[in-house]
Amino acid sequence: MRIDIVTIFPEFFDVLDISLLGKARANGLIELGVHNLRDFTHDRHNTVDDTPAGGGAGMVMKPEPWGEALDSILDSGTSGSDADPIIIFPSPAGVRFDQKMARELADEQHIVFGCGRYEGIDQRVFDEYAERGRVRLVSLGDYVLNGGEVAVMAMIEAVGRLIPGVVGNPESLVEESHEDGLLEYPSYTKPAVWREREVPPVLRSGDHGAIARWRHEQQVERTRRVRPDLLPPELQHDA
Ligand code: JEK
Numbered sequence: 001m002r003i004d005i006v007t008i009f010p011e012f013f014d015v016l017d018i019s020l021l022g023k024a025r026a027n028g029l030i031e032l033g034v035h036n037l038r039d040f041t042h043d044r045h046n047t048v049d050d051t052p053a054g055g056g057a058g059m060v061m062k063p064e065p066w067g068e069a070l071d072s073i074l075d076s077g078t079s080g081s082d083a084d085p086i087i088i089f090p091s092p093a094g095v096r097f098d099q100k101m102a103r104e105l106a107d108e109q110h111i112v113f114g115c116g117r118y119e120g121i122d123q124r125v126f127d128e129y130a131e132r133g134r135v136r137l138v139s140l141g142d143y144v145l146n147g148g149e150v151a152v153m154a155m156i157e158a159v160g161r162l163i164p165g166v167v168g169n170p171e172s173l174v175e176e177s178h179e180d181g182l183l184e185y186p187s188y189t190k191p192a193v194w195r196e197r198e199v200p201p202v203l204r205s206g207d208h209g210a211i212a213r214w215r216h217e218q219q220v221e222r223t224r225r226v227r228p229d230l231l232p233p234e235l236q237h238d239a
Contacts, residue, residue, distance in 0.1 A: 090148030115148035
């Protein structure tokens with residue numbers, strides 16, 4: 001997979017070299033390009049923002065640097081050899097990012113992330129590239145961040161660990177693929193007693209059927225308590 005990121009804070013993504021993706025990049029499983037939006041300006045102050053049309057608070061990102069940056073990524077590099085990239089713009093007005101979207105993105109050959117700042121990017125940038133290919137506005141969650149960078153880091157981590165060879169232990173991914181959309185069960189390790197707190201005896205019983213049933217009960221109970229919205233209808237009964 002190839003990932004390109006356009007941002008005014010390219011150093012923000014230096015940490016990807018030491019995170020779990022470092023190995024995947026060394027193996028050639030993930031190619032990463034980080035592009036400074038200011039490199040696509042032509043004025044002395046490398047201006048990327050301007051006042052909002054129609055008035056209002058804050059600043060809006062100008063379309064021209066975005067057009068030059070995205071054009072250079074789309075028609076340079078892996079030109080022709082790869083399938084058409086999907087362009088993702090993090091936005092508080094986007095569709096919610098979730099595990100299903102992470103799985104879909106893990107199948108892509110080429111993802112381009114556009115990180116906005118200020119009050120966001122001129123709408124015409126989205127319209128222009130939506131007319132030429134696949135554009136998605138995606139929100140990390142229902143809270144307001146200062147820009148798209150943190151959202152892109154989270155999305156890359158969620159997508160990257162689904163690419164075969166990127167995650168250390170493929171068994172944990174097999175287990176996840178069988179998940180039922182419930183929250184996970186609580187985990188324990190040794191020692192069997194810590195500060196008078198016991199590992200539940202069933203987990204030390206060696207009875208794998210009993211362990212599987214206990215874990216499922218814990219999942220259902222936990223989901224009912226903290227995320228009732230995730231409970232499938234057949235598990236929904238009151239009290
Ligand atoms: C991309 C710029 C900052 C801040 C104004 C007025 C109500 C806010 C943009 N889950 C997520 N939360 N926030 C983002 C995100 C934030 C961004 C950018 C993503 C680019 N900003 C900003 C205030 C406002 N709005 C109406 C909401 C707009 C995000 C993701 N992904």
